[in-house]
Amino acid sequence: xxxxxxxxxxxxxxxxxxxxxxxxxxxxxxxxxxxxxxxxxxxxxxxxxxxxxxxxxxxxxxxxxxxxxxxxxxxxxxxxxxxxxxxxxxxxxxxxxxxxxxxxxxxxxxxxxxxxxxxxxxxxxxxxxxxxxxxxxxxxxxxxxxxxxxxxxxxxxxxxxxxxxxxxxxxxxxxxxxxxxxxxxxxxxxxxxxxxxxxxxxxxxxxxxxxxxxxxxxxxxxxxxxxxxxxxxxxxxxxxxxxxxxxxxxxxxxxxxxxxxx
Amino acid sequence: xxxxxxxxxxxxxxxxxxxxxxxxxxxxxxxxxxxxxxxxxxxxxxxxxxxxxxxxxxxxxxxxxxxxxxxxxxxxxxxxxxxxxxxxxxxxxxxxxxxxxxxxxxxxxxxxxxxxxxxxxxxxxxxxxxxxxxxxxxxxxxxxxxxxxxxxxxxxxxxxxxxxxxxxxxxxxxxxxxxxxxxxxxxxxxxxxxxxxxxxxxxxxxxxxxxxxxxxxxxxxxxxxxxxxxxxxxxxxxxxxxxxxxxxxxxxxxxxxxxxxxxxxxxxxxxxxxxxxxxxxxxxxxxxxxxxxxxxxxxxxxxxxxxxxxxxxxxxxxxxxxxxxxxxxxxxxxxxxxxxxxxxxxxxxxxxxxxxxxxxxxxxxxxxxxxxxxxxxxxxxxxxxxxxxxxxxxxxxxxxxxxxxxxxxxxxxxxxxxxxxxxxxxxxxxxxxxxxxxxxxxxxxxxxxxxxxxxxxxxxxxxxxxxxxxxxxxxxxxxxxxxxxxxxxxxxxxxxxxxxxxxxxxxxxxxxxxxxxxxxxxxxxxxxxxxxxxxxxxxxxxxxxxxxxxxxxxxxxxxxxxxxxxxxxxxxxxxxxxxxxxxxxxxxxxxxxxxxxxxxxxxxxxxxxxxxxxxxxxxxxxxxxxxxxxxxxxxxx
Numbered sequence: 070x071x072x073x074x075x076x077x078x079x080x081x082x083x084x085x086x087x088x089x090x091x092x093x094x095x096x097x098x099x100x101x102x103x104x105x106x107x108x109x110x111x112x113x114x115x116x117x118x119x120x121x122x123x124x125x126x127x128x129x130x131x132x133x134x135x136x137x138x139x140x141x142x143x144x145x146x147x148x149x150x151x152x153x154x155x156x157x158x159x160x161x162x163x164x165x166x167x168x169x170x171x172x173x174x175x176x177x178x179x180x181x182x183x184x185x186x187x188x189x190x191x192x193x194x195x196x197x198x199x200x201x202x203x204x205x206x207x208x209x210x211x212x213x214x215x216x217x218x219x220x221x222x223x224x225x226x227x228x229x230x231x232x233x234x235x236x237x238x239x240x241x242x243x244x245x246x247x248x249x250x251x252x253x254x255x256x257x258x259x260x261x262x263x264x265x266x267x268x269x270x271x272x273x274x275x276x277x278x279x280x281x282x283x284x285x286x287x288x289x290x291x292x293x294x295x296x297x298x299x300x301x302x303x304x305x306x307x308x309x310x311x312x313x314x315x316x317x318x319x320x321x322x323x324x325x326x327x328x329x330x331x
Numbered sequence: 332x333x334x335x336x337x338x339x340x341x342x343x344x345x346x347x348x349x350x351x352x353x354x355x356x357x358x359x360x361x362x363x364x365x366x367x368x369x370x371x372x373x374x375x376x377x378x379x380x381x382x383x384x385x386x387x388x389x390x391x392x393x394x395x396x397x398x399x400x401x402x403x404x405x406x407x408x409x410x411x412x413x414x415x416x417x418x419x420x421x422x423x424x425x426x427x428x429x430x431x432x433x434x435x436x437x438x439x440x441x442x443x444x445x446x447x448x449x450x451x452x453x454x455x456x457x458x459x460x461x462x463x464x465x466x467x468x469x470x471x472x473x474x475x476x477x478x479x480x481x482x483x484x485x486x487x488x489x490x491x492x493x494x495x496x497x498x499x500x501x502x503x504x505x506x507x508x509x510x511x512x513x514x515x516x517x518x519x520x521x522x523x524x525x526x527x528x529x530x531x532x533x534x535x536x537x538x539x540x541x542x543x544x545x546x547x548x549x550x551x552x553x554x555x556x557x558x559x560x561x562x563x564x565x566x567x568x569x570x571x572x573x574x575x576x577x578x579x580x581x582x583x584x585x586x587x588x589x590x591x592x593x594x595x596x597x598x599x600x601x602x603x604x605x606x607x608x609x610x611x612x613x614x615x616x617x618x619x620x621x622x623x624x625x626x627x628x629x630x631x632x633x634x635x636x637x638x639x640x641x642x643x644x645x646x647x648x649x650x651x652x653x654x655x656x657x658x659x660x661x662x663x664x665x666x667x668x669x670x671x672x673x674x675x676x677x678x679x680x681x682x683x684x685x686x687x688x689x690x691x692x693x694x695x696x697x698x699x700x701x702x703x704x705x706x707x708x709x710x711x712x713x714x715x716x717x718x719x720x721x722x723x724x725x726x727x728x729x730x731x732x733x734x735x736x737x738x739x740x741x742x743x744x745x746x747x748x749x750x751x752x753x754x755x756x757x758x759x760x761x762x763x764x765x766x767x768x769x770x771x772x773x774x775x776x777x778x779x780x781x782x783x784x785x786x787x788x789x790x791x792x793x794x795x796x797x798x799x800x801x802x803x804x805x806x807x808x809x810x811x812x813x814x815x816x817x818x819x820x821x822x823x824x825x826x827x828x829x830x831x832x833x834x835x836x837x838x839x840x841x842x843x844x845x846x847x848x849x850x851x852x853x854x855x856x857x858x859x860x861x862x863x864x865x866x867x868x869x870x871x872x873x874x875x876x877x878x879x880x881x882x883x884x885x886x887x888x889x890x891x892x893x894x895x896x897x898x899x900x901x902x903x904x905x906x907x908x909x910x911x912x913x914x915x916x917x918x919x920x921x922x923x924x925x926x927x928x929x930x931x932x933x934x935x936x937x938x939x940x941x942x943x944x945x946x947x948x949x950x951x952x953x954x955x956x957x958x959x960x961x962x963x964x965x966x967x968x
Contacts, residue, residue, distance in 0.1 A: 081880075097606050099718075104608045107831075114829045114884060119876045122883055124398065126571040128611045129712070131496055132402045154715055179542055180881040187519065190399050194511040198504035199463045203383040203781045206454070206461035210418065213472030222465035223490055226497060230401055259463045 070096040070157060073165040074109065076121055082177045082185075088167070098158035102145065103128065103135065105157055106168075122181040128153045130294060133229035136236070137182055138169040143233035143292045151231060151294040171232055173241035175279040186232050188278035189246060195274035196267040197250045199259055212258055225253035227295040234289035234297075240281030245289040247271050248305035249297050255308055265312035272309060333588060333941045335953045338742045339443045344959050348447045351743070352786055356793035363388035366792055367551040369536055371523045371578055373400030375495075375773060376756025377557030378502035379780030385506075385514030387785060392549055393506070393515050394538055396522040396573060396886075401503045404559060404571040405776060408495025409616035409709075410479060411487035412459075412773040414452040419476055423484040425449045430960055431482045432771065435661055436736070436764020437913035437929060438962040439591070439937070441955065443743060444761045451782045452774050456488055458781055462501040466490055478621060478659070479769040487770045492616055492708045498773055502780070518549075522886065523578045524814045526554065526585050526752070529806050532797065533752035537810045539818075541886060544879035546814055548807035552797050553751045553788055556582060557780065560735035560757040562595065564894045564901065565846070566838020568732035569601055569614040575890040576897045579739050579758050583900075587747040588939035588951060590740035590760035592897075593905035596767055596914050597847050598733035599665035602716055602726075603685040612731035613716055615688070615709055617769045620658045622693040622702065623726070625649050625669070627686050631676035637687055637725050648672050648686075656967040663766040663914045664967055666730035670847045671925060673729070680727045689725035730847060734772060736763040736914065737904070740939040740953070744787035745779060748939075750795065753788055755779035760937070765913020818878045821888050826871030830888040833868045837861070837891075837898055845898075845905050850918040854906040858899060865895040900940060900948055907950065910934045931962050 072093040079086030096105050103125050110120035126134040135152040139145035145155045160166065168182065176184040214222075228249040235243050251268050254260030260267070283302055290299040340347040340354075358366065366389050370381040373395040381393040397403065415428040428449040433440060456474070460466065466488050467475040478485040490497040509515040520541040527535035527548060535550035561576035562568035583589045600619060601612045626645040633640065648668055650657040660668070669686050672678065679685050694702050699722060703710070710721045717727075738760040739747050745761070747754050756776040763771060840860055844853035868891070876882040911920040911927030912934070920928040937953040 097608070099605050100608055101610075101716075104610050107610055108608060110884075111829050111831060114873055114875055115827070117825070117873060117875050119882075120884055122881060126397065126402055126573045127404060127407045128572065129407060129613050131493065132397075132404070132406050132571060133399075134397070134402055149711075150715065154712070156715065156718075158718060183881070186398055190401075190507070190517075190519075193504065194507040198508045199461070200508055201458075201461045201505075202386050203379075203458060203505075203785070204454075206457035209416070209456045209460040209466070210473050212460060214468050215472050216468045216470045219465050219468040222463075223467075223497075226465050226490075226500065227493065229496070230399065253465065254463050257463050257465065259461060 070098060070162045072096060072105070072160065072163070075165065075167045076182070077169045078121065078181050079178050080180065082179060086178065096157050098156070100157045101128070101153060102139070102155040102157065103153050122183045124183050125153055130154045131229060133231040136171050136184065136231055136233070138171065138236060140167050143171065143236040144294055148291065149294060149296050151229070171236035173235045173280070175241060175243070176232060176235065188280070189230055189232060189243065191278060192243065192247060192271055192274045193250065196263070196270035199254060200263060214257060218256060222253050222256040225249045225256065225297065225301055228297055229295060231294065233292045233294060235280065237288040237292040238281065238284070239288070240284050242283050243275050243280040244283040244302050244305065245293065245297060245299065247275050248301040251308055252301040252304045255304070264308060265315040268305065268308040268312045269316065333748055333951055335588065335740065335748070335939055335951050336742060337441065337953055338744060339441065340743065344442065344446050347443050348450060355786060355790040358789050358793045360388055364390070366390065367392060368553050368555060368788065369394070369549060369551040370555045370557060371536065372403065372557035372559060372756070372758070373503070373506065374403035374405035374557060374559055374756060375499055375502055375776030376780040377403070377555070378499065378506045379777050380555055380557060380755055380784050381515050382502065382505035382509045383781055383785045384788070385509030385512070388514070391509070391515040392518065392551060394518045394521045394523060394536070396520065396541060398519055400506055400517060400519065401500060403499060404574050405499045405773070406496045407571065408773055409492045409614070410618045411477060411489035411494045411770040412455070412498060413479070413486050413770040414456045414488060414774065415449050415486060416453055416456060418474060419485045421484045423486050427484065428452060428486065432762070432768060433764070433960050434965055435768040436766055437965050438764065438931065438935065438957065439594070439912055439955065440762055440764030442957060442959055447783070448762050448775060448778050451778045454782060455774060455777045459498060459501055462505060464490065464497050464501045477618060479617060482768065492618070492706070495773060498777065502777070523558070524581070524889070525810045526582050527807050527810045528585055528749065529800055529804060532750045532795065534800055535807060537807070537814050539814070542881050544877070544882065546811055548802055548811055550800055550802055550804070550807065552792055553753065555753045555755060555784065555788070556739065556758050557756045558758045560738065561897065562732040562735055564838070564898055565732040565842050566835050567604060567609065567612050569598060569612050572611060575893065577890055577893045579754070580893045580897050582739060582747065582749065582752060584942050585749060586942065587749045587752055588740035588941055589737070589900060590937050590939045591737040591765070591904065592901045592940070593845070593908060593915050594736035594765045594913060595732060596662060596734040596736060597666045597730045598662055599669055599730050600688060600728045601731035602713065603680055603729035613712065614731065614733065615713065615726065615728060617662070619688060619706060619709060620665070622705070623688040623690050624658055624692060625686055625688055627672045627677040627679060632683070637679070637689070646672070646677065653967045660967050661766060661768060666847055667916060669730055685727035685729045687725035688728045690721065691725070694722070734767055736760065736765060736767055740937065744790065745784050746787070746791065751791065753784055755784050765915055818885065818889070821872070821874050821885060821892065822878055824869060824872050824874065826873050828871050828873060830872055830874065830884065830891045833864065833872065834891045834894065837864060837895060840864070841898055841901070845902050848916045848918050849905050851906065854902050857902045858906070861895065861899050861902070868892065868895055903948060904938055904940065908934060908938065929965070935962070
C-alpha cells in the first residue's frame with residue numbers, strides 16, 4: 070500500500086509550524102499506524118534529516134503516550150482505541166492522511182506532533198488522590214464494596230490520561246478527564262471523606278491551566294479510547310454542586326464507609 | 332576487591348524481617364527534613380518508594396523520562412497481583428506463597444527475601460484498597476480472586492485486564508499528593524545518563540532534560556534506581572519501546588555488581604511476530620491460559636484450518652507433558668514446550684511460528700458471555716492486531732521476551748555493592764530466581780517501594796557519614812563532561828545506518844543464540860559478533876539533529892549503544908552457567924525427555940558480575956543456602 074501523508078512539523082513551542090508532505094511506500098495492511106510512521110522516520114534519518122517527533126511507548130493502548138489527530142479525529146477514525154492500536158488495513162490504498170498534534174492552549178507544542186500535557190498532572194496534584202499514608206491500612210475486605218459499585222469505579226478509573234478528550238473538544242475542556250477521576254474516587258467509600266475538597270480543587274486547577282468549559286456536545290466521549298462515558302460529567306457537576314452545599318456549611322449527608330451500592 | 336555480603340538476618344525465617352526492622356537505626360523526623368533522596372523511575376516500585384519516602388519526611392527528587400510519571404511500563408501489566416490473603420480458603424498461606432515463589436524460581440533466589448515478599452504481600456492489597464484501587468469484587472462486596480500460572484491456589488487480585496494500570500495510577504496518585512505537599516520534586520522528561528560517586532558513595536546523578544537538552548548534576552544523600560528491566564535488548568519484546576538498560580548498566584560500570592543477567596523470561600502467550608517492520612510484540616495475558624487450551628495439529632505442517640482438525644488429531648501438548656498443571660504450567664516451561672513443537676515442525680501460521688490457544692471448549696461449557704466478560708478486552712485487542720475473531724477461530728500465540736529476573740545485585744536491604752545506591756523493582760535481581768511466576772512482578776515492585784526500601788534506606792542514612800556536597804563538586808563536573816562527550820560522539824559519527832538497524836541486528840543475534848535455549852557454540856559466536864557490531868555502530872550510526880534540543884533519535888541511539896555493551900555481559904553469564912534452570916535452558920544440560928537439568932552441586936549461587944574496563948567481567952558468587960525448603964527437582968508433571 071502507499072499513502073500521501075501531510076504531517077505537521079514545528080521546531081519548538083515558539084516557532085511557526087507547517088504541513089509537510091511525505092510519501093509512504095511499501096506499507097503492509099498488518100502494519101500499525103505508528104510502524105508506518107517509523108518507516109518514514111527511518112528513511113528521513115538515513116538521509117540525515119530529522120525524523121518526525123511523535124510520542125509513543127507501550128504500543129498496546131494503555132500508557133496514554135500516543136497522541137495524533139488523524140484526518141481531524143484524535144486517535145483516528147476508529148472508536149475505542151489509541152493511535153498505536155490503529156492498523157493500516159483501516160485505510161484504503163493510495164489515501165491521503167493528515168496528521169496533526171493535539172491542539173489546545175493548555176497543551177503547548179514541544180516539537181512536531183509532541184505536546185506538553187503536564188497540565189493534566191497538575192490537575193491530579195490538586196486533588197486526584199486519597200490522602201492515606203503507607204502502612205496501617207485495614208484489611209481489604211473490611212470495606213465491602215458491591216460489584217456494581219466497583220465496576221462503576223473501574224469504568225471511570227480506566228482513563229489513560231492521553232488528552233484526546235481535550236483535543237476533540239472545541240472548548241478544549243478537560244471535563245471528561247476530571248470527571249473520570251472525581252467519579253472514580255467519589256464512587257468508592259475510601260474516597261468519600263475528601264470528595265468535596267477534591268472536586269473543587271481539581272476544577273479550580275482545570276480552570277487555571279487554561280482548559281475551557283464543557284459545551285455538552287460529547288466529542289470527548291466519542292474519541293475516548295477507553296469509552297469513558299459523558300455521564301461521568303453529569304456526575305462531576307453533581308459532585309461540584311454538592312461540594313458547594315457542603316462548603317457553605319449546610320449539613321452534609323453522613324459519610325458512611327459502608328455506603329450502599331448504587 | 333568486591334565483597335558480596337547479603338546481610339541476611341539470622342534466626343527463624345518467620346521473624347527475620349520483624350527482628351531486622353527492630354534492629355535498624357531510625358532517622359529522627361528533624362533530620363529527615365535535611366536529607367534528599369533521588370528516585371529514578373516512576374513505575375510501581377519508583378512511584379511507591381518516592382511517595383512513601385516523601386510522606387516519611389525526606390525530600391525526594393524523582394525522575395522519569397516520560398512526559399508524566401503515570402506512563403511507566405508497569406501500566407501495561409494485565410493479569411493481576413498475588414497476595415497470601417487466603418480469602419478463598421483454598422489452603423493458601425504466607426508459607427505457600429513463599430514455597431511457590433522459591434520453587435517457581437527454580438531454587439535460584441534467596442529464601443529470606445522471598446519469605447519477606449510473601450509476608451508483606453497481604454499489606455500491599457490493604458494499602459491499595461485504601462488508595463482507592465477498584466479491585467474486582469464479588470456480589471457480596473468482598474475482593475475477588477483468580478488463579479494464575481504455576482500455582483494451585485487462587486490468590487491473584489485483579490482489576491479487569493488492567494491491574495498494572497490501576498496499581499500504577501494508585502501509586503501515581505500517592506506521588507501526586509506528595510508533589511502537592513512539596514515533599515517530592517518531580518522531573519518528568521529527564522533521563523539519567525550517569526551516576527555520581529563521591530568517596531565511594533552514590534551521591535547523585537547526571538540527567539539530561541529531554542526537552543532542552545540541558546545536562547545537569549543532581550546531588551543527594553542516596554540514590555534509588557527503579558528503572559525496570561532490559562528485555563528490549565532483544566529488540567522485539569513485550570516491553571514499551573522506552574524501556575532500557577541505561578541506568579542499571581551505567582551503575583554497573585561504576586562498580587555495582589550485575590546479578591544473573593542471563594535469567595530472562597520469555598512469556599509464552601504473545602501474538603506471533605508479523606512482518607519485518609514490526610516494532611513490538613503484544614502480550615496476551617497469562618490469565619487466558621486459565622480457560623484456553625494450547626494445541627498443535629498432530630501432523631507436521633498441517634494446512635487445514637483449525638476447525639477442520641478433529642480433537643483426536645490435535646496434540647494438547649501442555650496437558651500431555653504436564654498433566655498436573657496442564658495449560659497452567661509456569662511461563663518458562665510453557666514457552667519451551669511451544670518452542671519444541673514449533674521447532675519439530677508442528678507450528679501453525681506464517682513460518683510455523685505459532686500454536687493455537689483455543690477457547691471453544693470453555694465457550695461450549697460456560698457460554699460466550701462468560702468468556703466475553705472475562706477476556707473481552709483481550710479478544711478485542713487480538714482482533715485489532717491480527718484481523719481475526721478469536722471467538723470463532725483459535726488465537727495463535729508464540730513466546731516473546733517479557734521480563735528480566737536478572738538485575739543489579741542487592742543485599743537484604745536492597746542496597747547494591749555501591750554504598751548508597753539502592754535498586755528496587757524489576758531493576759534488581761532479588762526475588763524471582765531463574766523464573767518469575769505470573770502476578771508476582773506487581774507484588775515485588777510494590778513490596779520494595781511501599782514496605783521495604785523506606786525502612787532499609789533509613790538505616791543507611793542514619794549510619795553513613797555523608798558530608799554535604801555542592802552541585803558543582805569535581806566528581807559532578809567530571810560526570811557531566813563524560814556525558815557531554817558521549818553525546819557529541821553519537822552526533823558526530825554521521826554514518827549511513829540508523830540506530831534501529833543496529834538494534835534489530837543485535838536483537839536477532841541474541842534471540843537466536845541467547846533466547847529460549849542456549850548452547851556453548853551459539854553463545855561463543857554471539858560473543859564474537861557483538862563487539863564487531865558495536866564497532867560498526869560507532870563508525871556508521873546516523874543520529875541527526877542536535878544535543879541541545881528535543882531529539883528522540885539521540886535518546887534512542889544512546890540506549891542502543893548501552894545495549895550493544897550489555898549484550899556481552901548477558902552472553903558471558905549464559906555461557907558460564909553450565910546447567911539448565913528456570914528460564915535459562917542450556918541445550919547441553921537436559922534430561923532424555925527434554926526437561927531441564929539443574930546442577931545444585933555447582934551452580935546454587937547468584938552470579939554477580941563486576942565490571943572491568945576493556946576486559947572480561949569478573950564473576951563473584953553468592954552461595955544460596957536453603958535452610959527451610961530443600962531444593963527438589965522442579966516438576967510440574
